[in-house]
Amino acid sequence: QLQLLSQQASAETIQLLYQIALHGKRDLPYAADPKSGFDMTLLRMLSFQPKQVDTRNDITPPISRTQDNTSQTTAIDNPPTATEQKTQYSEPELVKIIEPPQIAEPRLTVPVEISSVNNDPNIKLNASSWLEIIASLKLTAFARQLADNSSFIKFEADKVSLFISPELAHLASEKAQDRLESALGKYLALTIKLVFEQDDQLQSNPTLAGEQVQQAKISQQQAADSIHNDPAVDAIKHAFNARIIESTIKPIA
Structure with missing residues (x-):
């Protein structure tokens, strides 16, 4: 009876059904119940068919020895010429390389500190010009604070007498005095000396x-x-x- 059934299906179909049955048996514990697992296995058997493979192979007709000998004889009788044996390589065409134009390097410019110089000979250092002069000076932070809070008293010979209030006396540090003295001397084109005086009567003198x-x-x-x-x-x-x-x-x- 098995032999009769085997004649009604191809070997590929029997092998596929056997594999589906094995997988169904393996997955049966994971099914909701044995009946649904068995039904799913049957559905797989009904749904899948083995792939039809064309077993016919293209058979190349044998080549007779006579043809081989003839081909060999022809190949010997007609050896390739030197032109055929040696591949002709043409000389590579030279490409002219155009160099980019030379760009001149920019000149380095070094910033020069501009010093405040009196360009107006009519401006003299006095009480009325003091605020205008120190406002035009290029000073650093501490020297600027010292100049802005100092009031003019007098200018005699090479000495410039200034007043600063006692609560701001800490601004008159040696370094700040030197820088203010240097900047004011350059402005006047003179060698001067700053002298700070303490006098309560000078409190009303104007400062910048x-x-x-x-x-x-x-x-x-x-x-x-x-x-x-x-x-x-x-x-x-x-x-x-x-x-x-x-x-x-x-x-x-």
């Missing part, structure tokens, strides 16, 4: 820092007056019951 503070106050007051006197601002205040925060008013530089 004091003038800057006073000018800042004037600018601030002008900005506040401009805001308060602006009709548009006044209309907004009345419409929204708003008020102006004075600290937010800043003068336009």
